[in-house]
Amino acid sequence: MNRTAIATKGLRKSFGQQTVLDGIDLTVQSGTIFALLGPNGAGKTTLINILSTLTKPDGGTASVNGHDVVREREDVKRSISLTGQFAAVDDMLTARENLRMMCRLSGFTPADARSRTAELLKLFDLEASAGKLVKTYSGGMRRRLDLAVSLVASRPVLFLDEPTTGLDTVSRRALWDMILELRDRGMTIFLTTQYLEEADLLADRIAVIAGGRIVASGTAQELKSRFGGELIELHGADEEILAVYATDGSLQHIRNTLNELAEQVSPDTRISLRKPSMDDVFVALTTTSTTSSSTTSTTSTSSTAKVEEAVQ
Numbered sequence: 538m539n540r541t542a543i544a545t546k547g548l549r550k551s552f553g554q555q556t557v558l559d560g561i562d563l564t565v566q567s568g569t570i571f572a573l574l575g576p577n578g579a580g581k582t583t584l585i586n587i588l589s590t591l592t593k594p595d596g597g598t599a600s601v602n603g604h605d606v607v608r609e610r611e612d613v614k615r616s617i618s619l620t621g622q623f624a625a626v627d628d629m630l631t632a633r634e635n636l637r638m639m640c641r642l643s644g645f646t647p648a649d650a651r652s653r654t655a656e657l658l659k660l661f662d663l664e665a666s667a668g669k670l671v672k673t674y675s676g677g678m679r680r681r682l683d684l685a686v687s688l689v690a691s692r693p694v695l696f697l698d699e700p701t702t703g704l705d706t707v708s709r710r711a712l713w714d715m716i717l718e719l720r721d722r723g724m725t726i727f728l729t730t731q732y733l734e735e736a737d738l739l740a741d742r743i744a745v746i747a748g749g750r751i752v753a754s755g756t757a758q759e760l761k762s763r764f765g766g767e768l769i770e771l772h773g774a775d776e777e778i779l780a781v782y783a784t785d786g787s788l789q790h791i792r793n794t795l796n797e798l799a800e801q802v803s804p805d806t807r808i809s810l811r812k813p814s815m816d817d818v819f820v821a822l823t824t825t826s827t828t829s830s831s832t833t834s835t836t837s838t839s840s841t842a843k844v845e846e847a848v849q
């Protein structure tokens with residue numbers, strides 16, 4: 538049975554004159570991974586801060602695990618883990634010592650602290666280095682320990698603010714596996730990211746935030762399918778992409794689009810066909826055609842639709 542873990546309605550937040558969240562409506566089902574995707578400064582951290590009770594909204598409502606984030610703040614706090622919340626991972630202690638200390642501070646008995654520590658070291662693949670000082674850890678190991686520490690107390694909802702920023706590809710993939718494992722154990726995970734691939738591969742549902750609003754939401758497949766079947770890319774002499782046009786993938790539409798483009802672009806323009814990616818969705822939703830590198834001086838005609846137009 539699907540249960541709602543996080544819900545917001547008309548959520549608003551401004552800092553001074555700047556409106557950061559301009560009426561956010563979201564629903565996240567229990568036991569799923571939800572990715573909030575958006576460019577720098579879009580309001581992702583502000584939304585996580587509101588949902589985790591660190592910041593008060595100016596208007597609208599939000600609930601986590603059935604509790605209102607303003608009126609039932611303590612209940613919300615007891616329902617969530619937030620990575621980085623306990624940024625106090627001590628560099629001069631080992632991972633095992635850090636975890637045991639956090640367990641004891643959270644009220645575990647010594648025996649329970651030992652077994653929870655062992656469980657978390659295993660889950661986050663830190664057993665081999667559990668006895669080494671944290672100051673000797675790589676960025677990826679450190680991030681895994683941060684996550685392990687934030688999960689000392691078992692809570693149903695986990696907030697991850699850009700969990701893999703700055704990690705190399707191997708560490709990023711290792712962390713993704715762990716996030717998926719947490720979801721499979723029944724946790725609800727709300728993460729923010731600027732990495733399209735991360736949202737694409739991890740999330741059950743994605744919402745794209747831009748200009749203080751949710752401009753699109755759905756599964757990765759649903760978002761990509763807004764473009765239809767195939768994209769036509771126009772390339773210049775140096776292989777640079779001049780423009781991207783959406784088609785429904787049918788021979789008829791592709792032929793009509795090419796015929797119309799042939800009248801507008803120089804004869805040595807090259808073309809290629811490809812499937813839509815999350816990058817296309819993101820660029821189309823978060824940039825205007827004047828700033829996109831995929832613009833051209835051609836005008837849209839009856840069967841041509843640049844990706845920025847196709848997805849709106």
Ligand SMILES: Nc1ncnc2c1ncn2[C@@H]1O[C@H](COP(=O)(O)OP(=O)(O)OP(=O)(O)O)[C@@H](O)[C@H]1O
Nearest residue numbers: 552553557575576577578579580581582583584731
């Ligand atoms: N406490 C604050 N006081 C004033 N302005 C703030 C405050 N917190 C955030 N802002 C502003 O609100 C906007 C959104 O910030 P936020 O950190 O939520 O964005 P973000 O999507 O998380 O960005 P990034 O991906 O860069 O972390 C930014 O313009 C930021 O400068």
